[in-house]
Amino acid sequence: MSQIVQFFFSGLTLGSIYAVVALGFNLIYSTTGILNFAQGEFLMLGGMTAVTLARFTPIPVAVVGAVVIVTLCGGVLEILFFRRLRRPTVLQMIIITIGLSIVIREVALHVWDEKVRSLSYFTGNECSSVRVLGAGISPQVFWVLGTVALVVLLLHLFLHRSLVGRAMRACASNPEAAMLAGINTGRMRTLAFMLSAGIGALGGCVISPITMTQYDSGAGLAIKGFAAAMLGGLGRPMPGVLGGLLVGLAEAFSVYFGMPAAYKDATAFGILVAVLFVRPQGLFSSGELQAGAQER
Amino acid sequence: MKTLAKCALVLGLAAAMVSCRKKTSEVTGPPVGQPGKPIVIGALFAVTGPASFLGAPEKKTAEMIVDQINAAGGVNGRLIQLIVKDTGGSPEKCISFTRQLIDENKVCAIIGPSTSGETMGIKNICETAKVPLVSCAAAEVIVNPVAKYVFKTPQKDSQAATWIFRTMKTMGIKKIGIVSGNTGFGKAGKNQLEKLAPEMGIEVLASEVYDKRATDLTDVLAKLKAKNVQAVVNWSIVPAQSIVAKNMKQIGLNVPLFQSHGFGNIKYVEQAGEAAEGTLFPGGRLLVVGSLPNGHPQKAVLEAYKTEYEDRYHEAVSTFGGHAYDAINIVVNAIRKAGSDDRDKIRDAIENTKGFVGTGGVFNFSPEDHNGLTLDAFEMLTVKNGKFELYRP
Incomplete structure (x- = not known):
C-alpha cells in the first residue's frame, strides 16, 4: 500500500512539472495558434534567474523577481520576433519559436555556465520528508502541487471572469470576429506570451530544488509538456493540466509494473501516439476549439 | 488526418530541436604557421551537456598545463598547440570530431573523451588510424581487451566495485540494490557490480537503470525500498548522483549510499546538501590531499596541481580535472621521450611509461596494461560536513 502511494506521489511530482509546461503551451496556442517550443526555456530562465537573485535576496523576493524578469522577456520576444511579421503562417511562427529556444539556450550558457544549480528547498532541506500513508514525500512536492493548483485557479478566473481574459478567449475562438469587435489581437498575443513566460518562470522556480536547473534543461521539459498538452487537448489550459498529471502518473506506474526506468519516456510517447x-x-x-484553430 | 499530419510534423521539429546543439572548438597555444611548427594535440571533452561536471574541469586543466609547458619553452624546442572540441557528451558528435582531429588537424595524439560511451565509440577509429588516445573515462572495457593505441587514466570500474564490496563486507552488508544511469559508464559499472557481487558474497536484490537526464528517482528507489535492501549503489556520472541522495532521504530509505568514483566533484555534494552526508565512494587521493601523510609519493604532485588550478579558476579541483592532468602529462612526457611527434613513437613511449606520479596514482603502463594503476590508487572516501574525507570504519 505505502509503495503504491509512493509511486502515486512520484507520478504526481513528475506530472505537475509537465502540467506547468502544458499550461504555458496551451495559453499561447489558444490565443495565437502558435506552439511555443521555447516554453521549456522560460522554465529554465525562471529557475536560473531565481538562483542568481537568491544570492542577494531572500527566496520569495528572488522568485518574484525572476517571474517579473522572465515575464518581461516573454513580452519583448513577442514584440521583437512576432509583432512585425507580415501575414505569418502558423508554421513559420512555430519555427521561429524553435529558433528562439536554441538562441535562449546558448545565451543562457554564456550568461551563466554549463553547471547545474538549484534553489534551496522552500521548506526544510534535502532530507526533509512528509509522511503520507507510509510513503515519504519531500515538502517541495506540495509546493509544486500547490503552485500548479493556484495558477490553474487564477488562470481560470482570469480567462472567464475578467474582460481581458474574455478578450483573449475571443481571439482564440475566432480572431477575425474578435478583431471586428475591437479587440487588439496583437496586444492579446503579447499578453499571452507574457503570461505563459511568467507561469513558466514560476514553475521553473518551484521545481528547481527537485529537478535542478541547467542551461539546457528546458528542451526535455518542452517535449513532455507538449505531450501533456496534446493529451489533454491542445489549446485548453485545464485539460492540459490533467494531461500532465496523467503522463506523470503513467510514467511512474510503468516503473511500478516493471518497465525499466530508462524507458519511462517511451510510456509517455506511447500514450501520446495512441x-x-x-x-x-x-x-x-x-x-x-480544435475546429476554431483549424480555420486559421 | 490533417491534425495528425500537423502533429507528426511538430513532433519531428521537436526532435530536431533537441538534437540541435552547438559546436565548439578552442585552441590553446600558438597559431599554426609560426616559426618552429607547433606540436598539435587534440582533446575531446564534454565541456557542456549532462557530463559537463567532467568535461569542464578537464578542459580547464588541459589548457592550464599546456600554457605552463609553453611558458617554459615547450617540448623539444617546439610549442604545443591544444585543439579542444566540445562533444557535449554525445558519442555521435565525438566520432565526427575525432575524424576531424585526425584528418584535418593532423593531431599527433588525442586526450579525452570525458565519458566511457564516447570513448567506446572512437576506440576503433583511433586504433585503425593509429593515433594514440589517452581517455579520461573510467570503464574497464576501454582497456580490456587492450587496443594497441588506446590508453586511459582514471582508475578502472572493476577496481572501484571491488573497493565498494570490500567496504560493504566490513559493514556487514549482504543484500544491496543497484541503480545506474543509461550511459556507457553506467552500463559498464552495472555489469562489473553484477559480475563481482557473487564472488564477494553479496546478493543484488534489484538493479534498475534510469535515464541520464532523469530529474526525479523516487519511483526507482521506492522499488528498492520495497525489497528491503541494506545498501544502495548508484553508478552514474550525471547530476542524478545528487538526486539519488536526496530522494533516498525523502522517501525514507535510510541505508548507506555508495556511489561510483564518478562522485568525485564537490559540486555533486553541494547540490545534494545535507542528503550527501555519509555517502561512501572510492576516489583518488586528489580530493583528500590535505589528510595525506607527508612523504606520500603523490602528495607534492597533488598539492601543486590543486593550488595552481584553484588559483587560476577559483573553483575546487575535482577528480575529473585530475584525469586530464594525467592524460596530457603522459602524452607530453611521451613526446619528450620519443623526441618527435610521430604517432607510433609516441604510442611506444606511452606504453613504456613507468613510475609516472599523477593525480590518479602512480602509473606503470605495459603492453598488457593500458591503465597502469592498481587497486591502491583508490581510497574509500566519505562526505562529512559537506567535504570529502578519508573513510575510517
Missing part, C-alpha cells in the same frame, strides 16, 4: 490516432482532439476536448 491518443493522436484514436482521439486527435485530445482526451478531454469536445472538439470545438
